[in-house]
Amino acid sequence: MAKAVKKQALGRGLSALLKDPENDISSASDKNADKVLGNIIELEIESIEINPFQPRTNFNEETLNELSISIKELGVIQPITVRKMDFNKYQLISGERRLRASKLAGLTSVPAYIRIANDQESLEMALVENIQRHDLDPIEIALSYQRLIDEINLTQEQMSERVGKKRSTITNYLRLLKLDPIIQTGMRDGFVSMGHGRAIINIEDKKVQLEIYEKIITNALSVRATELLVKNYQYNKSNPAAAPKSISAPVPDFAEKNIPKFSEYFSAKVDVKVDKKGKGKLIIPFHSDEDFERIKKLISGEL
Known part of the structure; x- marks a missing residue:
């Protein structure tokens, strides 16, 4: 208990130090930078802006409220991470859910790690940290991988090293972005799983993708049944004389x-x-x- 109090007091002391214009820190070589960078510091919530590079767009209100209640009782257990922008101004790198819940809980300050990072480094850290979460939908993960390729210029091999995932896993997620946007939305909303998406993606025709997607929803088809439906379509397409043109559904x-x-x-x-x-x-x-x-x-x- 004494250690926790001492740590909290240290964080508040450093917070006061950062509010002194004479101690403003903009690089790792500045005076007192060694006291700030890497330490947990209590920052006022109003001094923290949301990360414009945040890849996550959906926040479940119910779980956010549950976290808020937990924070009211126990406080913020895991500090957020921010980067220094200007005097007493910071930008969130990771921990937006904790920051939102802290606001709901009525907190005026939160514990934070301060980093010195440029836009590209901030984006990469936000994307990589986001990918590690367990509550993301498959499309959200796929979009994060795609942004690492487009905006950070990482190869799939480099991404594999950064996020600790097999290259084949990354490829499977990226392929989901070839699905019709309606199907991607259905996956984000939980109407179909990643397994359904991986089966449908084997069909290039978006119109046929949607036809199969409709059958999955209407008949509550399993992933296995969807795979059979796709195989049936592919067989009909390659053997037009052997089967009817329309897609026949597999046995539920x-x-x-x-x-x-x-x-x-x-x-x-x-x-x-x-x-x-x-x-x-x-x-x-x-x-x-x-x-x-x-x-x-x-x-x-x-x-």
Whole structure:
């Protein structure tokens, strides 16, 4: 407890030092820079501006309120990171969610690490830090990777080293950006998963992508069913004479797992067909009049 009090007092002391114009720090070589850089300092929230390079755009209000309640009770456990802009002016590098929750909690100051960084370094730090989060949607991660390529000029190999991810993982995320924007939005909103997106991306035609996306939503298709749907389309496309032009839907999981039960009950190889609208049919074969009568009695409950 004594250590925590001492650390907090030190942070407030350094905060007072930074408010003295004679101690203004703009580079690592300035006087007292060694006392500030790398230490946790209490900064007034009103002196911190939001990072314009922040790759994250969605903040869940419910979880933000939960964090705010936690901060009211325990304080800000993990300091934010800022960069020095001007005298007593700072720009957020990472920790926007903590900063927002602190404002909701009514705090006037937050603990922060101060960095000296240019625009490019600030952007890279914000992007890399953002990618490490566990609550990002796949498109948000993909956009962060793309910005590291476009604005920082990193190769996929360099990104792999920066964020500790395999190059193949980075490639899979970047490919999601080839999806139709409507599908990307659906992924961000949680209507479909990254697995669905990875299956759909194997089709280049955006119109067909949307047709499949609609079937996923309408029929609550699993990733596996979506993969089968895509394979069916690709087969139809490469073998136009062997199948109808339209996309036929795969058998839903709930029906497929019950086919063996139907086959056992009717003592026949039962099949299921699903049309492009998602409506299905049970097909029960018969081989004679007697076999047809037997099946009819099973259906009517006479047997």
